[in-house]
Amino acid sequence: GAGVSQSPSNKVTEKGKDVELRCDPISGHTALYWYRQSLGQGLEFLIYFQGNSAPDKSGLPSDRFSAERTGGSVSTLTIQRTQQEDSAVYLCASSLVGGSGRAMTDTQYFGPGTRLTVL
């Protein structure tokens, strides 16, 4: 079946501009995660959505970063007033079950990522 898809695959923008990155999770997956992969920081958790619950935003590096998930499916990560240190690969993942105390089908499946370059 179809995996996690992300668009665009590459994005080049100028410092100070806003960007939107899109993630389409695997159909039926209730949990959705955003991660960032950069040379200096490795792979970092950004934000997590589980069903209709309020998202866990504990990994967002600044208030310039925000994300939403419409209809429990597609998610958009928005970076406002981009800075050069925002350059990274942004990865989205989804899983069937995200909460604790449930049968452990917690495997996260990753999309190919969006490579963001801020000039």
Added chain:
Amino acid sequence: AQSVTQLDSHVSVSEGTPVLLRCNYSSSYSPSLFWYVQHPNKGLQLLLKYTSAATLVKGINGFEAEFKKSETSFHLTKPSAHMSDAAEYFCVVSDRNAGNMLTFGGGTRLMVKP
């Protein structure tokens, strides 16, 4: 808090020889542990996972890993390396008490010489 340490940033082996990628973790709870592989310009692919069942876990492409609680280790092995195994490998721990948020190790780049 949980953390993952991959002890080698680079490992180089000859084709046909065994592979050992080392991983140690720290977790306050019974962890779920994963190994993911990332080929150049590709997404992360799950190799295998441990979720408190059998301590020896078999994954795809001939890889396996053994969970050793006493050593807090989850090393990845393969009996015979293939050229196509050259990639970056990530050891990952999942925090079940934080929505299964993943914490990644720093990665090990595996190089396979002909």
